[in-house]
Amino acid sequence: MTGDNFGNQSQAFLDWFKSLPGATFHPDIMLEDLRDRGAGRGIVATAEIAPDTVLFTIPRSRIICPATSELPSKIPEVFARDSQDDNDDDDDFSGPSSSSSSQDSWTSLILVMIYEHLRGPASPWKPYLDILPTAFDTPMFWSAPELRELQATSVASVVGRADADRMIATKILPVIRAHADVFFSGGQEPLSDDELASLAHRMGSTIMAYAFDLSRDDDDDEDGEQQQDGWVEDRDGRGVLGMVPMADLLNADADFNAHINHEEGALVATALRRIAPGDEVLNYYGPVSNGELLRRYGYVTPRYRRWDVVELPWALVVARIKGQLGLGDEVWAKAEKKADLDDVEDGFVIEWGSEDPDSMGHVDDTLEFHGLPDELAEQVKAFLKALRKVDPSGAGSRLSDSDARLGVFLASVLGALEDRAAQYPTTLEEDMARGERENPAGRVGKALAVRVGEKVLIREAQRWVRDKLQELGPTAGQSDEPAVKRQKLRR
Numbered sequence: 001m002t003g004d005n006f007g008n009q010s011q012a013f014l015d016w017f018k019s020l021p022g023a024t025f026h027p028d029i030m031l032e033d034l035r036d037r038g039a040g041r042g043i044v045a046t047a048e049i050a051p052d053t054v055l056f057t058i059p060r061s062r063i064i065c066p067a068t069s070e071l072p073s074k075i076p077e078v079f080a081r082d083s084q085d086d087n088d089d090d091d092d093f094s095g096p097s098s099s100s101s102s103q104d105s106w107t108s109l110i111l112v113m114i115y116e117h118l119r120g121p122a123s124p125w126k127p128y129l130d131i132l133p134t135a136f137d138t139p140m141f142w143s144a145p146e147l148r149e150l151q152a153t154s155v156a157s158v159v160g161r162a163d164a165d166r167m168i169a170t171k172i173l174p175v176i177r178a179h180a181d182v183f184f185s186g187g188q189e190p191l192s193d194d195e196l197a198s199l200a201h202r203m204g205s206t207i208m209a210y211a212f213d214l215s216r217d218d219d220d221d222e223d224g225e226q227q228q229d230g231w232v233e234d235r236d237g238r239g240v241l242g243m244v245p246m247a248d249l250l251n252a253d254a255d256f257n258a259h260i261n262h263e264e265g266a267l268v269a270t271a272l273r274r275i276a277p278g279d280e281v282l283n284y285y286g287p288v289s290n291g292e293l294l295r296r297y298g299y300v301t302p303r304y305r306r307w308d309v310v311e312l313p314w315a316l317v318v319a320r321i322k323g324q325l326g327l328g329d330e331v332w333a334k335a336e337k338k339a340d341l342d343d344v345e346d347g348f349v350i351e352w353g354s355e356d357p358d359s360m361g362h363v364d365d366t367l368e369f370h371g372l373p374d375e376l377a378e379q380v381k382a383f384l385k386a387l388r389k390v391d392p393s394g395a396g397s398r399l400s401d402s403d404a405r406l407g408v409f410l411a412s413v414l415g416a417l418e419d420r421a422a423q424y425p426t427t428l429e430e431d432m433a434r435g436e437r438e439n440p441a442g443r444v445g446k447a448l449a450v451r452v453g454e455k456v457l458i459r460e461a462q463r464w465v466r467d468k469l470q471e472l473g474p475t476a477g478q479s480d481e482p483a484v485k486r487q488k489l490r491r
């Protein structure tokens, strides 16, 4: 694309990066304009790259964080150590934030980023700050009609705009107002509250999509090998957060070819496998659903569907068990008391059960439903056991053998999944037809992709349950739903 400053800013950033003492940048990679596929800037290989090649190195001293910015030395009381030790409510930009004035790793970095931004050319990170985004596609910035397109998806209830507004009002604006001489030291006009709040939103969203968790130590992961616990995402929003120039220019997918090693003095990007000329160098943001990817990063990809999730409320399962066994509230309450569970989970996560990427960053492309959560089965089992005791001649008499109990469990979950699907105002078929008819671009297209992904997951979970019911025999769970052969889905 021509006629804008995009290429010049990329070049200025690259020149600046290469000039940093201790930084390295492999000659066979380059920054690329990927806006035509909605991916901003990215890094691509210009020649074949061998596995384990060091792609670039960022000295820790060049990361933007409270330890490297001069801001904490100017307002030490705000960054006092003991106020940052408390990470309990250190959720993320849109998550719950304590009402106290103490700063956490999110708000500390937001303050640092605002300070460095307001310094303009005086900031040592100016060429880097110039290429960070000013607008976002995360639902935090969507209009009401756009948000409605998210329907009953997992992301709809966790957009977090109000929490972010509250955090900015209680932890960011008061600090800037109290230290206006520090934040506006260049003699510029102080910004209004609205301007500052919008700047804080911008920095918070940048951190959400770009910052790295610097407290992660993967010394034993120096060769990019899979760690004992599997792949760890680079940004989990806890610990010490920092903005890592160049590392955060890597886009990501569920199938990826590069990894950022957190070494003592530097962060080092290495190739996990051979990268062909023209291929994009891709990082890994963790096994997150497309809904979560949209919430944090503002994009979706077909491959991330493998980690999609749907929350199944316990109340839907309970309603189906009660309906099936003809139980009133009173008997159910007695069973609940009898079951005497420490915690009754009020929802369960339905997911495909897909594997993590292998040690070279590969995932296979099949989507296959692997089963219901064990915790859901355990909780239903505990209630059915209790029912046998509190209502032995009624519901209990229909729960005497294990197949009967399994049938009730499966049929209830099948019904609950149907009720969960009905919470979305449109069906999967309607969504797919709309996708084919309109192929909507932008935010509406992303919302459609998230809800189609969730509805396909529900449909496949239903197929799996029907198969299990079928195996139990024709009368199991008194389901009159036809059995449908489970199929493997291909991307």
Ligand SMILES: C[S@@+](CC[C@H](N)C(=O)[O-])C[C@H]1O[C@@H](n2cnc3c(N)ncnc32)[C@H](O)[C@@H]1O
Pocket (backbone or CB within 6 Å): 037, 038, 039, 040, 041, 042, 131, 132, 133, 209, 210, 247, 248, 249, 250, 251, 252, 253, 296, 297, 298, 299, 301
């Ligand atoms: C860490 S940054 C990566 C660099 C970014 N492309 C840029 O131009 O600054 C993360 C952001 O890049 C974009 N991104 C990352 N991976 C992507 C992908 N596979 N497809 C589309 N956009 C992607 C999203 O906007 C995301 O919020």
